[in-house]
Amino acid sequence: MTVESDNNNLIEESILPITNKNRTVGMFGYFSIWVGIVVMIVAYQFGGNAVASHSLAVSMVIILLAYFTIGVVMLMSADIGTEHGLSFAVYLRAPFGINGTHLPVVSRGIVAAAWFGIQTYLGALALNGIFEYLSGYSNWFLWYILFAAVQIINTMLGIKAVERFANLAAPILIGISVWMYFYLDGLAQLGGHNIWTFVGTENTPLLLIFMANLSLWAALAVDVPNISRYIKVTSGNKKFFKRNKNIFAAQIIALPVLSAFMAFIGAIAFIATGNWNPITIIQENQGGLVLIGLLALVTIAQWSTNTAANLIPATLAFVNALAPRMSYKMGVILAGVVGTATMPWLILDHLFTFLGFYGGALSAVAGIMICDYFLIRRRRINIPELFQRDGQYRYMKGYNPAGLIAWVVAGAIAIKFLSIAYLVGLPLGFIIYYLLMKFWIIPKYPQAEIDSNYDDRYLSTSVNQDWVYTDNGFVREKYDQKVKETDEALAPNPVQID
Incomplete structure (x- = not known):
């Protein structure tokens, strides 16, 4: 079948697979990106809320366990990016269909955009505090617009700019977070509080604290391929741990340990003053360069979180939905506009409800993705067909009923049990999707990678090959040689250009 690329709404340059030679972010760069992601004001609140009901030690163990659990989920999802160079939105064409993918992906994109708005709002408040201190002029919305513009430009410049x-x-x-710990610990001692013997008077269940912290990263747990597709990979290796060695430090150290440390600071702030927000505490007790430096930290923290965790996922979601009319740069701008339109300053008043609902919905998507990638397809994927309008991922008029039914049913049940949403939604989405695919969809809609008895040709990095989009459609490219013609057995209807 021959089509022109500008008539194919499945193709846009920024959502094509990233080839191995174009993966430029190393282990340290990815670790740094995650350090920037996890250092954010919201994390302080989770520590304060936990220690208000439990001892500091118990609170930190529960929070660390939650972050470690979600880190493991991320490791599994990230393999979609490291193996095939695919974005979250494009991969979801396999379990949801080429049209069905837009439902979960755009939903996630709107949530990511809302988070961008929340983080930008917090950063704008910090900027406003600096300039109000220096000049007496206060206008947080002006700083919101300027701060949003700077982050959008940074993200437009691509992953290398984000990494730098x-x-x-x-x-x-x-460094500033460590200083903040010592400052708050000293403040607690001055107030006669021992941070390790303090016990709060509230009675929030540990399970609820665990789930709240888990939900904080529920969104990135599913769309982490948007970042991992840029990570340098040890090619020609089917062993999961060796192939993904550059992402382990970030997902198993930066995410759980540093996130827990941020919660730890919030907990100490609560013990010392009854307020979980150390920024407010220090702002009330300090001035001069200390105050300016602290507020600058807030601004940098929101910026470093926003670009990788919120703007890139939202952008790729919108580009996938509106390709080829929506370019990557236009997608970044749209993400900023949508994030502002959600009025994030109002969402903050209902943050835990917000986290619970979207965490429950996305937990089902995580279960479906993991089932589809590791169990149904065994990491194989027919890359060219993901960009083919009438290919194997069309299913029923572009929708895969298995993915959609599993998402709606598992997501709804997860939200029904909001306090344990993620623990319900992920396994339920996994099981429902597996049964529907195994006994309904696969017999009716043949899947080449499965019918081939999981041929290694449907792998990418593991077998030293990429799928590259050219003027003649998709071609397989070995790292040591280029396959000049599209393999008809893999792509019976290759996308081509006249």
């Missing part, structure tokens, strides 16, 4: 900023920001964020 993260490399600069990471040591600054860690």
Whole structure:
């Protein structure tokens, strides 16, 4: 079948697979990106809320366990990016269909955009505090617009620009966070409080604390391929741990340990003053360069979180939905506009409800993705067909009923049990999707990678090959040689250009 690329709404340059030679972010760069992601004001609140009901030690163990659990989910999802160079939105064409993918992906994109708005709002408040202190002039919305514009431009410049900023920001964020710990610990001692013997008077269940912290990263747990597709990979290796060695430090150290440390600071702030927000505490007790430096930390923290965790996922979601009319740069702008339109300053008043609902819905998507990738397809994927309008992922008029039914049913049940949403939604989505695919969809809609008895030709990095989009459609490219013609057995209806 021959089509022109500008008539194919499945193709846009920024959502094509990233080839191995174009993966430029190393282990340190990815670690730095994650340091920037996890250092954010919202994390302080989770520590304060936990220690208000339990001892500091118990609170930290529960929070660390939650972050470690979601880190493992991320490791599994990230393999979609490291193996095939695919974005979250494009991969979901396999379990949801080429049209069905837009439902979960755009939903996630709107949530990511809303988070962008929340983080930008918090950063704008910090900027406003600096300039109000220096000049007496106060206008947080002006700083919101300017701060949003700077982040949008940074993200427009691509993943290398995001990585460079993260490399600069990471040591600054860690250093100031450590200083903040000693400052707050001293404040607690002055107030006669021992942080390790303090026990709060509230009675929030540990399970609810665990689930709240888990939900904080529920969104990135599903769309982490948007970032991992840029990570340098040890090619020609089918062993999961060796192939993904550059992502382990970020997902198993930066995410759980540093996130827990941010919660730890919030907990100490609560013990010392009854307020979980150390920024407010220090702002009330300090001035001069200390105050300016602290508020600068807030700004950098929101910036470093926003670019990788919120703007890139939202952008790729919108590009996938509106390709080829929506370019990557236009998608970044749209993400900023949508994030502002959600009025994030109002969402903050209902943050835990917000986290619970979207965490429950996305937990089902995580279960479906993991089932589809590891169990149904065994990491194989027919890359060219993901960009084919009438290919194997069309299913029923572009929708895969298995994915949609599993998402709606598992997501609804997860939200029904909001306090344990993620623990319900992920396994339920996994099981429902597996049964529907195994006994309904696969017999009716043949899947080449499965019918081939999981041929290794449907792998990518593991077998030293990429799928590259050219003027003649998709071609397989070995790292040591280029396959000049599209393999008809893999792509019976290759996308081509006249």
